[in-house]
Amino acid sequence: MSDQDGKVAVVTGGGGGVGRAEALQLARDGAAVVVNDFRGEAAEETAAMIRDAGGRAVASVGDISLWDTGKAMIERALAEFGRLDVLINNAGNSRPRYIVNMTEEDWDSVIGIHLKGSFVGTKFAALHWQAETKRLGAPVGGAVILTTSTNGLHGQPGYINYVAAKSGVAAMATTLAKELAPFGVRVNAIAPLAFSGMTTPIWGSAIFPEEKREELSPEQVATVACWLAAPRSAPLTGEVVSFGGQRLRSYDEWPIKGEAAADGLWSYAALDAARGSLFPQ
Numbered sequence: 001m002s003d004q005d006g007k008v009a010v011v012t013g014g015g016g017g018v019g020r021a022e023a024l025q026l027a028r029d030g031a032a033v034v035v036n037d038f039r040g041e042a043a044e045e046t047a048a049m050i051r052d053a054g055g056r057a058v059a060s061v062g063d064i065s066l067w068d069t070g071k072a073m074i075e076r077a078l079a080e081f082g083r084l085d086v087l088i089n090n091a092g093n094s095r096p097r098y099i100v101n102m103t104e105e106d107w108d109s110v111i112g113i114h115l116k117g118s119f120v121g122t123k124f125a126a127l128h129w130q131a132e133t134k135r136l137g138a139p140v141g142g143a144v145i146l147t148t149s150t151n152g153l154h155g156q157p158g159y160i161n162y163v164a165a166k167s168g169v170a171a172m173a174t175t176l177a178k179e180l181a182p183f184g185v186r187v188n189a190i191a192p193l194a195f196s197g198m199t200t201p202i203w204g205s206a207i208f209p210e211e212k213r214e215e216l217s218p219e220q221v222a223t224v225a226c227w228l229a230a231p232r233s234a235p236l237t238g239e240v241v242s243f244g245g246q247r248l249r250s251y252d253e254w255p256i257k258g259e260a261a262a263d264g265l266w267s268y269a270a271l272d273a274a275r276g277s278l279f280p281q
């Protein structure tokens with residue numbers, strides 16, 4: 001018995017990189033997989049790789065920043081395979097620029113694909129899980145994986161669109177974990193570091209020297225992401241995990257750094273007096 005035997009999964013951006021590795025891992029774990037990507041041939045290729053290995057898979061081609069794409073890929077999973085257990089929101093792009101050079105299109109593209117793209121599929125998956133929970137009279141169960149980035153967790157000059165989107169995606173994990181808990185659905189996020197089509201042109205062999213490429217492979221990220229999506233990692237939910245090859249880290253929401261209380265209403269003088277305890281060094 002494998003981890004996802006009889007289960008059904010959807011992976012966005014499954015036509016390459018980390019998403020393809022996740023789709024293949026889920027299939028090895030026993031799941032039927034719906035592979036979304038806006039590169040139709042790439043999505044079809046991943047689905048064919050799964051079928052050639054004896055698994056079940058179909059492609060659902062579309063731009064994940066669009067509402068209808070999210071709806072269609074969830075409907076496809078239900079129509080084709082009759083259930084939904086796992087959604088991995090992985091699709092992403094990168095348009096790095098300093099804010100002074102960043103265009104409206106750079107901003108809208110990155111926010112659309114990462115942030116709205118993580119929302120649309122999850123929204124329609126949540127509607128399904130809610131209906132199933134009502135029908136069964138008990139939590140149906142399931143897992144959502146969101147894909148954030150250490151850039152979103154720590155910040156990175158030159159990437160303000162990506163930082164804003166990925167920070168939002170991490171926040172979605174902690175909040176959606178609470179919203180979807182009544183349906184028995186766990187929501188966790190992973191921040192990858194992998195030698196892929198997105199990162200290779202930017203960082204090349206500086207971050208990915210030959211001897212690190214296996215440890216920093218999309219397949220290694222997929223192992224961690226699919227473990228988080230598998231029943232064996234229950235009851236973990238609302239967790240944000242960064243992958244740095246052999247080192248993993250888990251993160252807290254923004255920790256409180258300092259605190260100050262007003263004796264009455266705030267004034268500039270009261271704020272001057274409070275700054276030491278509000279911003280401890």
Ligand SMILES: NC(=O)c1ccc[n+]([C@@H]2O[C@H](COP(=O)([O-])OP(=O)(O)OC[C@H]3O[C@@H](n4cnc5c(N)ncnc54)[C@H](O)[C@@H]3O)[C@@H](O)[C@H]2O)c1
Binds near residue numbers: 039149193
């Ligand atoms: N590789 C890394 O080191 C790294 C680091 C931090 C975060 N990430 C995140 O991991 C995820 C996967 O990245 P990757 O390295 O595999 O990138 P990648 O470029 O190799 O793959 C991304 C996939 O998403 C697809 N895609 C892009 N826009 C899409 C859209 N609008 N609709 C549907 N599909 C779309 C692409 O066609 C591609 O197949 C992304 O969310 C990325 O931001 C990756």
